[in-house]
Amino acid sequence: MHERNSVADLAGILRGELNRYSAGEKLPSSRALVERFHVSPVTVSRALATLAAEGLVVTRPGAGAFRAEPRTAPARPGDTSWQQVALSADTGDEAVPRSVDASCVLASLAAPPPGVIELSGGYLHPALQPERALGAALGRAGRRPGAWERPPLEGVGELRAWFAREIGGPAGTVAPSGVLITAGGQSALTTALRALAPPGAPVLVESPTYPGMLAAARASGLRPVPVPVDGHGVRTDLLAEAFRASGARVFVCQPLFQNPTGAVLADDRRREVLRVARAAGAFVIEDDFARRLVHEGAPPLPPTLASEDPDGVVVHVCSLTKFTSPSLRVGALAARGPVLDRLRAIQVVDTFFVPRPLQEAALELVGSPAWPRHRRTVAAELRSRREVLLAGLGRELPALNAEFAPPGGFHVWTRLPDGTDEGALAAAALRAGVAVNPGRPFYSAEPPAPHLRLCFAGAAGTAELTEGVRRLRAAYEGTDAGPSGA
Known part of the structure; x- marks a missing residue:
């Protein structure tokens, strides 16, 4: 067919003959098409490629060409506008709004565009993360006997003991039985806030403070009440007044290298925070996120508030994440008294447990020479x-x-x-x-x-x-x- 030897002509003929074949049925071979239409193998190949690009033919190397499955009509776009009503409807007696504002958290987690220098982050640059040590620890952890079994709900015993030593210090004032392993610091903060205050209740916070904690408090239905911070930490004279004025029963603080100011709570204020909270019948959530981020040449670190609190005022939160990698989401909650059972119950309901391989990897890492x-x-x-x-x-x-x-x-x-x-x-x-x-x-x-x-x-x-x-x-x-x- 010299008059029909172009690729376009051959593609047109084949397109018109496709109805002879069922979906998935094989078309004549390239050799048969060459002989029938008196064209070159290249022309046949290009004609079939044209039909494949149109979605009419599927070519399989070594098998041939097949009629494609018929295209289905695109699904009708769904109408989700009803959700605006469902998510906002209430019975008239809710104490707090149901919406959750995660904008500040999303902003802190978002990677900057290419070419932008990041002075806004909250994690170590990848060059500072112990990637090789983490990889080796994860590999060793995966080979541990029982590493893939269900862990104890409170956490792997050896890891709880390690956190207890870190939190309690040389005096050993924190027992492993008082430690719960959590999926990072943010999860621990959220659990503590939910355990200690009912929806609609006030909670005292440092001002300024970590936006992720404010978001977690508001998402739990709590009302953050600010207490100013200066170069020596929270103003304890204003803290006592804030407890009296608000009726709050929870104070959230970062005594060490406070975010964002970097302040370290002065010794006299450390004692005063515990005294004022105890007098108010209130808890102190100690967010000790930065203890391992001490700079070279810094003065000796003060002990945790939890290590100096025999009365169960302090609920301690800490994590390995900031010091290692954003993906090593392993942290701990430490508490004394009945509140520990409530913390445990909330964590179990929310997450069951932290995956055991991750706990085992954390244990391998902190015990390694690296x-x-x-x-x-x-x-x-x-x-x-x-x-x-x-x-x-x-x-x-x-x-x-x-x-x-x-x-x-x-x-x-x-x-x-x-x-x-x-x-x-x-x-x-x-x-x-x-x-x-x-x-x-x-x-x-x-x-x-x-x-x-x-x-x-x-x-x-x-x-x-x-x-x-x-x-x-x-x-x-x-x-x-x-x-x-x-």
């Missing part, structure tokens, strides 16, 4: 990064007041000049290629001044920190967010 090496490496690197960031701010952005050099943790808390639009500045910084955290989400009520939180752990290194400060300066100078443009 663990103390990792602690030394992180301590030295965090100190170096903190100093580079503070030096860069002093040189490039003296208008950002960052007088306090935290001896641990990831963050520097900087106060902006009065009248600065911190949200506009953060947006301008992102356009300039550096991600920072505006201060507003760290407050449960109106903030006293504009702030930025700058993280020095998520950048690739000190050179990237220096460049990040330079980009932040360009954003500050090039936007109308500053006080002159307010």
